[in-house]
Amino acid sequence: MSFTDRLSGKVAIVTGGTLGIGRGVVDRFLAEGALVIATARDAGRGADLEARIGRRDVFAFMQQDVGQEEDWQRLLAFALQRFGKLDILVNNAAASAAATIAETGVKDFRSMLASNLTSVFMGMKFGAEAMLRDSSGGAIVNLSSVAAGKGHATLPAYTAAKMGVEGLTRCAALEYGAASQPIRINAVRPGYIETDLSGEFLTSIGGSIDVGLEIMRSMHPIGRIGQPADVAAMIAFLVSDEAAFITGGIFSTDGGYQL
Amino acid sequence: MTGRLRGKVAIITGGAGDFGQAIAALFLSEGAKVLISDVDADGAEKTASRLGCLGVQQDVTDESRWHAVVALAEKEFGQLNVLVNNAGTEGSMERVSPEDTPLAEFRRVQAVNVEGTFLGCRAAIPALRRAGGGSIINLSSIAGLLATPFQTAYGASKAAVKQLTKSVASYGALEGIRCNAIHPGQMRTKMIEAIYAGTAKRLGMASAAEAEARFKAMIPMGDLGTAEDVSHAALFLASNESRYVTGTSLVVDGGMDMV
Numbered sequence: 001m002s003f004t005d006r007l008s009g010k011v012a013i014v015t016g017g018t019l020g021i022g023r024g025v026v027d028r029f030l031a032e033g034a035l036v037i038a039t040a041r042d043a044g045r046g047a048d049l050e051a052r053i054g055r056r057d058v059f060a061f062m063q064q065d066v067g068q069e070e071d072w073q074r075l076l077a078f079a080l081q082r083f084g085k086l087d088i089l090v091n092n093a094a095a096s097a098a099a100t101i102a103e104t105g106v107k108d109f110r111s112m113l114a115s116n117l118t119s120v121f122m123g124m125k126f127g128a129e130a131m132l133r134d135s136s137g138g139a140i141v142n143l144s145s146v147a148a149g150k151g152h153a154t155l156p157a158y159t160a161a162k163m164g165v166e167g168l169t170r171c172a173a174l175e176y177g178a179a180s181q182p183i184r185i186n187a188v189r190p191g192y193i194e195t196d197l198s199g200e201f202l203t204s205i206g207g208s209i210d211v212g213l214e215i216m217r218s219m220h221p222i223g224r225i226g227q228p229a230d231v232a233a234m235i236a237f238l239v240s241d242e243a244a245f246i247t248g249g250i251f252s253t254d255g256g257y258q259l
Numbered sequence: 260m261t262g263r264l265r266g267k268v269a270i271i272t273g274g275a276g277d278f279g280q281a282i283a284a285l286f287l288s289e290g291a292k293v294l295i296s297d298v299d300a301d302g303a304e305k306t307a308s309r310l311g312c313l314g315v316q317q318d319v320t321d322e323s324r325w326h327a328v329v330a331l332a333e334k335e336f337g338q339l340n341v342l343v344n345n346a347g348t349e350g351s352m353e354r355v356s357p358e359d360t361p362l363a364e365f366r367r368v369q370a371v372n373v374e375g376t377f378l379g380c381r382a383a384i385p386a387l388r389r390a391g392g393g394s395i396i397n398l399s400s401i402a403g404l405l406a407t408p409f410q411t412a413y414g415a416s417k418a419a420v421k422q423l424t425k426s427v428a429s430y431g432a433l434e435g436i437r438c439n440a441i442h443p444g445q446m447r448t449k450m451i452e453a454i455y456a457g458t459a460k461r462l463g464m465a466s467a468a469e470a471e472a473r474f475k476a477m478i479p480m481g482d483l484g485t486a487e488d489v490s491h492a493a494l495f496l497a498s499n500e501s502r503y504v505t506g507t508s509l510v511v512d513g514g515m516d517m518v
Contacts, residue, residue, distance in 0.1 A: 003261070004261045004263075170517045173479065173514050174479050174514065174517060174518065177479040177480045177481075177513070177514050178479055182480055182481075191503075221428070221432030221433065221505070222432045222435075222437075222503065223432065226503050227503070230503035230504075233500040234500075234501070234504065236500075237491075237495045237500065242491035242494070242495070243488075243491065243492075243511075244488060245444075245480065245484035245488035245511050245512070245513050246488075246492075246510070246511050246512075246513075247479065247480060247513060247514040248514035248516075248517040249509075249510045251507065251509065252504070252507040253501075253503055253504050253507075254503070254504075254507075255432070255505065256428055256429060256505045256506045258506070259428060259429040259432075259505075
């Protein structure tokens, strides 16, 4: 597939950028000409990615826990110092654990909200500050999930957080959309992504990895499980100027899963 | 440009209108072969000769005409990969409330917007199947998402298009036939001055400018969108970029459906 240069010269931060969808977004943004900073909790994975990508002039990694306010401050200061501005933020980092309400401790619930919801709040709050510093406006994409569209007995914290992300997205789009240099803010709802399905999860639903994969496939009308590149293509469209009139929306990229 | 539609053949109905012309122009610039149709024979011919594509007269409510148009695209270009069901009617500007709308007017709007879209999907599916899959793009509207007491028939028709889109998406998914809807918000089209004037009259405003200000105040981004905003959404949905996106609603409204 050939790519456009829609993001040429734009500076982007992608949280959770070393794996899965985040990694797909990093590759895609670089291919479209952006300058990219990826973050993740695991510094080792970040060093590997820096070595693999190699292009120090257009890519950097920074270790970050998205649930920590000081990590956000450190990251945004680094972005401005390294690339001079911020145009794009993809709040992709997330944590997930399968447990019912009865099984979930209050501390664990709070920790899930810190990683999945408060993190997005902080990303938008401090990210918008950075974007408005050179008053050029920008674009933010928050990763929701098809989980936000219905109930799940074993994913209460994750589902609540993702529903919260969609609510925050809409409020933030109103707050930042009317500025003279607006920041457009949208959410993307991916379906399941093949690379993110653990063997443990697949075995739990199918008895074996192969049967589990077959069950997951059958839940997506299009006949296959999603790839990071599928979601990255939607995100690249949404942050580009081709989506200049799109804000506050929820965009599914799910192979028809929600049908 | 980048040839994002190279090798693809597209039919665009309502091709002489604002959205139709913008979509056709962008598709051509991205390498597609394009057949536009319009109920206005003269408009279809002039637009086609200006853009350098094929143009034919078509009333989208005419069942047999659909088969001829699809057959023509396949004969001239060898296949059909994309159908944009863009033709539609806003309906009358007079007698538009649920209480006042004449039945004949209600039926006329459903015939063009709902039956026309249904007939297009039905006629295209076998052709898209012959091509090994493809993309159907239905023009719904923000009027299909919000209450429209001053566009009773139009709002109902566009909500029906959204639902029809999901059924077609679900039906065609396994064969690689994707179907999505675009929901434009308030856009600056040739009709807009008449809409301002009609609104000013209906609400007893002093001038059309007052109506224009009222419209803009309802849009979080503070201004109307353009036909190009719609054409870029159509390009994304027509291209392989959106290969994992089906059954979804792409809202292009400057955030209007949030408020």
